[in-house]
Amino acid sequence: xxxxxxxxxxxxxxxxxxxxxxxxxxxxxxxxxxxxxxxxxxxxxxxxxxxxxxxxxxxxxxxxxxxxxxxxxxxxxxxxxxxxxxxxxxxxxxxxxxxxxxxxxxxxxxxxxxxxxxxxxxxxxxxxxxxxxxxxxxxxxxxxxxxxxxxxxxxxxxxxxxxxxxxxxxxxxxxxxxxxxxxxxxxxxxxxxxxxxxxxxxxxxxxxxxxxxxxxxxxxxxxxxxxxxxxxxxxxxxxxxxxxxxxxxxxxxxxxxxxxxxxxxxxxxxxxxxxxxxxxxxxxxxxxxxxxxxxxxxxxxxxxxxxxxxxxxxxxxxxxxxxxxxxxxxxxxxxxxxxxxxxxxxxxxxxxxxxxxxxxxxxxxxxxxxxxxxxxxxxxxxxxxxxxxxxxxxxxxxxxxxxxxxxxxxxxxxxxxxxxxxxxxxxxxxxxxxxxxxxxxxxx
Numbered sequence: 001x002x003x004x005x006x007x008x009x010x011x012x013x014x015x016x017x018x019x020x021x022x023x024x025x026x027x028x029x030x031x032x033x034x035x036x037x038x039x040x041x042x043x044x045x046x047x048x049x050x051x052x053x054x055x056x057x058x059x060x061x062x063x064x065x066x067x068x069x070x071x072x073x074x075x076x077x078x079x080x081x082x083x084x085x086x087x088x089x090x091x092x093x094x095x096x097x098x099x100x101x102x103x104x105x106x107x108x109x110x111x112x113x114x115x116x117x118x119x120x121x122x123x124x125x126x127x128x129x130x131x132x133x134x135x136x137x138x139x140x141x142x143x144x145x146x147x148x149x150x151x152x153x154x155x156x157x158x159x160x161x162x163x164x165x166x167x168x169x170x171x172x173x174x175x176x177x178x179x180x181x182x183x184x185x186x187x188x189x190x191x192x193x194x195x196x197x198x199x200x201x202x203x204x205x206x207x208x209x210x211x212x213x214x215x216x217x218x219x220x221x222x223x224x225x226x227x228x229x230x231x232x233x234x235x236x237x238x239x240x241x242x243x244x245x246x247x248x249x250x251x252x253x254x255x256x257x258x259x260x261x262x263x264x265x266x267x268x269x270x271x272x273x274x275x276x277x278x279x280x281x282x283x284x285x286x287x288x289x290x291x292x293x294x295x296x297x298x299x300x301x302x303x304x305x306x307x308x309x310x311x312x313x314x315x316x317x318x319x320x321x322x323x324x325x326x327x328x329x330x331x332x333x334x335x336x337x338x339x340x341x342x343x344x345x346x347x348x349x350x351x352x353x354x355x356x357x358x359x360x361x362x363x364x365x366x367x368x369x370x371x372x373x374x375x376x377x378x379x380x381x382x383x384x385x386x387x388x389x390x391x392x393x394x395x396x397x398x399x400x401x402x403x404x405x406x407x408x409x410x411x412x413x414x415x416x417x418x419x420x421x422x423x424x425x426x427x428x429x430x431x432x433x434x435x436x437x438x439x440x441x442x443x444x
Contacts, residue, residue: 031206032203032206051162051182051184051187052142052143052162052164053142055099055142055162055164055180055182056140056142056164058180059140059142059164059165059166059178059180060140060166062093062178062180063166063168063178066089067086067089067105067168067178068168068169070085070086070089071168071169071170071171071176072085072170072171073170073171073172073174075113075170076107076113076170076174076176079113079114079121079122082105082113082114083114083118083121086105086114087116090103090114090116091116094116099182099183099185100180100181100182100183101155101158101161101181101182101183102115102116102117102154102155102158102161102180102181103115103116103178103179103180103181104120104151104177104178104179104180105168105176105177105178105179106127106131106165106176106177106179107176107177108127108135108175108176108177109124110124110125110126110127111123111124112124112125112151113176117154119154120151120154123151125149125150125151127177128149130143130165131165131177131179134165134166134167134177135167135175135177138166138167138175139166140164140165140166141164141165141166142162142163142164143162143163144160144161144162144163144184145160145161145162145163145181147160147161155181158181158183159183159184160184161181161182161183161184162181162182162183162184162187163179163180163181163182164179164180164182165177165178165179165180166178232420235416235419235420236420261294261297264294265291265294265295266291268287268290268291268294269287269288269291271287272284272285272286272287272288272290272291275287317342317345317346318345318346318348318353318356318357318380319340319341319342319345319346319380321357322338322340322345322356322357322360322378322380323338323340325357325360325361325364325378326338326364326376326378329364329365329367329368329376329378336364336367336376336377336378337375337376337377337378338377338378338379339377339378339379339380339381340378340379340380341380341381341382344380344381344382344388345380345388347388348388348441349422349441349442349443351420351421351422351442352388352421352422352423352441352442352443354417354420354421355417355418355420355421355422355423355439356380356388356390356421356439356441358413358414358417359390359392359414359417359418359425359437359439360378360390360392362410362413362414362417363392363414363435363437364376364378364392365410366410366435367392367394367396367435370396371394371396371397371398371434371435372396372397373394373395373396373434374395374396375394375395376392376393376394377391377392377393377394378390378391378392379391379392379393383440387423387440387441387442387443388440388441389438389439389440389441390437390438390439390440391436391437391438392436392437393434393435393436393437394434394435395434396434396435397431397432397434398429398430398431398432398433398434398435399429399431399435400429400430400431411427414427414437414439418439421439421441421442422442422443423439423440423441423442424439424440425437425438425439426438
């Protein structure tokens with residue numbers, strides 16, 4: 001299992017402007033495409049409705065003011081008369097600059113009484129239900145023409161058409177069906193006009209929205225970076241304060257308790273020597289044992305002082321400090337092994353040196369106290385990309401837990417140290433498979 005309590009500064013860095021604005025721009029583009037498609041469909045539909053309404057009104061006007069006044073009672077039985085009377089009128093509409101392409105007048109039986117296309121005059125077709133309804137229940141019907149119908153064979157070369165039909169009456173009240181055909185270009189033209197107006201409003205609104213979101217994204221990035229800077233400053237102050245406190249405690253112990261115990265061990269050793277000279281070997285042995293115990297205590301305290309505040313980190317450098325840590329950390333088979341590249345250690349940035357020391361200190365402490373390891377190794381070398389890499393490995397029991405789980409305070413300490421150093425920390429472990437703690441410096 002690979003646990004990454006801290007993936008390094010890159011993972012904690014606030015998102016860049018592009019990472020904030022890029023998805024917004026992509027979302028805006030997708031939204032623009034969706035709105036464009038929807039707007040095109042809506043404008044097409046609206047334009048079609050408006051065009052159908054316009055040609056229906058024109059057909060009504062022509063039927064009432066031109067066609068119906070020209071009809072006679074004998075015309076339904078005399079197509080020649082209908083052509084002679086209506087041709088001069090209809091030719092002006094069809095051959096003009098307007099969009100009308102065909103005119104037909106039907107009888108109730110489905111016979112074409114008149115058309116500007118002479119080949120249709122006298123032919124009979126079955127009226128569809130809409131046409132018969134317009135005749136029997138007088139109203140105007142408009143819609144898209146079905147050019148596959150046989151009566152529309154001569155209109156197929158004109159492309160998509162709008163057709164309108166409505167009833168007209170001869171003077172004696174005989175109903176006839178007046179039908180007109182118009183080019184669909186009027187719909188396309190009107191749709192384009194509507195789309196242009198709609199697109200202008202839509203694009204300007206989207207642009208305003210994107211600018212607003214970009215401003216908000218920029219503000220979020222700035223605020224996040226400011227918060228990160230404050231967090232780094234607080235972390236630095238906390239670590240500096242911890243360092244100062246460690247130094248103060250170490251100095252107090254060294255100059256106080258340690259010196260007192262050293263003095264006490266010397267006094268006891270002196271009394272032991274006097275007792276031996278005075279012929280009291282038993283008392284001399286007891287005093288020498290007491291002096292040895294005090295000396296062991298002094299040794300333990302001095303080891304503790306190295307843990308609390310390692311003077312070798314600044315005096316002897318990172319390499320010497322890591323070797324000191326390795327000497328004080330022992331598994332079942334003896335002290336931890338240390339393989340330190342001093343050139344790499346000295347070249348590492350100061351923040352990384354402090355982080356590597358703290359991580360090595362905590363990793364070795366965990367290996368000794370909790371892992372039950374028989375062999376512990378500490379290695380500092382250069383990685384392939386030139387960055388310093390610290391590995392602390394043990395063959396202990398390992399573990400399987402989330403990095404922030406209860407009881408893994410040491411992991412959080414190492415994560416904090418890695419975050420302060422700016423590098424990346426990874427922990428590879430599994431139950432029964434040991435543990436490898438790896439830290440890579442922030443820069444080569």
